[in-house]
Amino acid sequence: MKKEGFLLPVFTRLPKRSYWLVGAFIAVLGFLVAGLISGSLERRSIEALSRVMVNRVVVVDPGHGGIDPGAKGSGGAVEKEITLAVANKLADFLRQSGARVILTRETDTMLCDPDTSGLLAKKRQDLSRRVNMANENKADAFVSIHVNSYKSDSRQHGAQTFSQPGSEESKELSKSIQAEVIRLLKNTKRKPKEVDYFTGRESQIPSVIVEIGFVSNPEEEKLLQDPGYQTKVAFSVYAGIVKYFAASRE
Template sequence: MARVVFVRRRRSLKFMAAVLVVMAVFLAWSRYQGLKEEQAIQALSWAVANQVVVVDPGHGGIDSGATGPAGTPEDRINLAISQRLAEFLSQGGARVFLTRQDENVQEGESGDDLVERVKLAQKVKADLFISVHCNAFDGRERGAQLFYDPKSPEGKKLAEAIQAEIRRRLANTDRVPLSIDAFVLRTQKIPAVIVEVGFISNPREEKLLADPHYQRQMAFAIYAGVVNYLAGKGPGAEGESSQAKREAP
């Protein structure tokens, strides 16, 4: 009887060892694939060189946005992802401007925070405007989603390029970009999008969105979409951005 138990234990240990080996190989392969994909995107980073990009961390100040079930405020997640996105864009050679650098917002002469965000893009003659937000509805909805102005074909193409990278890299959504009437979109002559990075109202997604590693992944997915758009790998490499710049005073 003891020998039978011993043999079973040996088999069990061998099985566990085999499982661990398979897991180790899979993790190594995943890291290798991830590294290859990042290198592929970095190889196209010339596309963002000298581009002027305004990254807009949604909310801030007295308006913290939505709050997750565990108490995570949206404005902090928006800022964290926006700052990582700004780093990636800067490393690619873009000139990046954040509409806010911390928890505070600048209301400026207009006294309207949203107006000042758009005015910043106009002041620096931005090529792209990317606003980062978290969605909120109920605890079941999940997944990132892009929004663009219905009158902006290039905004739609930029949204499609970013949405495709989020879907491919994070596999957290089957959503598609939608048009929406939003002030920060309709008041701009350049490609502008709102990136709803996920539903903060979903407990599981709230936990992910608060994780710095996931924030980096999300920021890189957005960056990859921007690179593909500008490089012509995603939809539209030329359009409103260049036209608006030529028409700028």
């Protein structure tokens, strides 16, 4: 209706179902916006702390490789492929913060001599060379990325960090990474554990293993193969590393 040059709004009563749909849409939109804001703020808070990483030397170790595939999932996931993908993403985050990153492997390979006889001997040589990279470069941290498997119970899920008993610095690094994994991934309540393992025992620097999930769990196996989720995992590990070094400066 028009009157003296002014347009008057015409209000139409919506059906009750339409009100419900509009309300649901607004609620979902609000949830998505809140999530984006929260994620953006989280990244900014980590970026504000990331100056502590400048000139830090971090050895990132993608577990397994070459003739050693590691764990396999029923859906085709292979540990050595997942660990390399996540390790590369973690390395990118660390480099962006000014850290010097050493990857123990950048391709699908095993760090052993071709003429080394027997798989066990190859694995031992491979592990020795990985940890030696950290020791010889006097790295500030050694972070080994792995994938878990528990075939007798496919319900097991969630990332978990491990450190060598007796190493207080490794324990603190493990706790820091686990805290960020819990907070950012929101799909695990696992606690950091101390276990005796070769690279931790031989390492002269703070070192941890991060088991980023279970390929024996069908749902988590799919997640671990998803590049977007791999980025989230890498960022949560990165955030834990940053907060560990930030706390060590206090």
